[in-house]
Amino acid sequence: MPDISLTTLLLLCLAAALAGWIDAVVGGGGLLLIPALLLGLPQVPAAHALGTNKAVAIVGTTGAAVTYVRKAPVSVKTAVRIGLFALAGSMGGAFFAAGISSDVLRPVIMVVLLGVAAFVLFRPAFGTATEARGPVTRARVVTAIVLVGGGLGFYDGLFGPGTGTFLVLALTAVLHLDMVTASATAKIVNVCTNAGALAMFAYQGSVLWQLAVLMAVFNLAGGQLGARMALRKGAEFVRGVLLVVVFSLVAKLAFDQWA
Template identity: 70%
Template sequence: MTTDISLSTLLVLCLAAAAAGWIDAVVGGGGLLQLPALMVGLPHVPPAHVLGTNKAVAICGTAAAAVAYARRAPVNPRTALRIGLAALGGSLAGAVFATGISNAVLRPLIMAILLAVLAFVLLRPTFGTAVPTAEPVSRRRTLAAILVAGLGIGFYDGLIGPGTGTFLVLTLAAILHMDLVTASGTAKIINVCTNVGALVTFSLHDSVIWQVAAPMALFNLTGGAVGARMALKRGSGFVRAVLLVVVVSLVCKLGYDQWGG
């Protein structure tokens, strides 16, 4: 599918992709910015094509962040890949369902997710800054992580996507007692797997607008690499404030488009 898009709109989408890659690398949730930005910038494009284009962009920034974390953070590749393979299957299934979703369902659903994330971040002032207590991880907890973070969140990522990185970080920290940096690095490896699964499905259905995805991907990759390095050096307290501003702004914009336009 091809679509007419102005240079100014494409530039704004590229800047949103860079910011999304940065946010996603540091604290997760870059899709909360990127997917709504695509919905606003491409208002007449079918939802499946918006979702597919989002995946084609997101995989670049996520991969760059995963490499940066793997080099410097204490990530267990075996655990990450086991969960990632389950997430790959879940993402493939979710993307199959996503190819038939309508815009009337997608926009309110994105708004509900944004509001839920906003409420969580507001009610948890230490989100993104607290370090969980390290404890031995049992095989039972590992299996729970595979089911919840792998199959469950993987399916969600293939179906919709925004907030997946944040949900993965929270789940890994809660179930496997990872510290924030390790959870973020592990989440990026898992997220690469979910993005691959979803992107394969969307590509087979010809639901990716490559002329939009390609330039956005370059910006997203840069943002992801920079964000991962900043997270490893400075933590994510500042990004928490940025995420709040972004989520509030997007809720207002999508709400206006849904009911006020």
């Protein structure tokens, strides 16, 4: 592990805790944790920051997933199927990533995110118990596996930012879940995709394991708190956090594009 001052270490641990909380509620914790690692460890290659992020995030995501499964009506079987398809999709996306310019993708993603934010704002019932309707049919599950799993998995491998948030929105729309259940399902999918990415980073030796273990403790604590708050406060709380994360993601992408 590189030399890190006590102040930097404490700030990274706090960032890990907050990222765990955000991830557990609505996804998108990487928006905070990756920049924190890059800023806190400027001497470390970017690949090591990404690999360490995955090692930290998978612990908090797994803990949040377990909490959700115990208390929310989640279909683990469906979530794992989507997750495995997302894992395959992410490998395909990573294969094509070298030939795609992120400068081209950022404006498209910003437009999509702003459209999503407008949709959520002007349709207050979206993702609530009153909006969720009907049983989860086989057709919906197949659509979720192929389009949500494969499509967003491909996006995650190709570009990545906001995948967890997109997962919550897509699962809410396709499976007609309330946002709490969609967030719970997304956590299981995230565990699958994080495991695949972490395996690749570990194979390449791009994980700072000592730092990751310490930060993972804080990430797990933040994830547990976030999952419990989401379960207690319900869909409206998740919806509010979702909008904050979406606008934050748009701001970050805009800064990366034009700064």
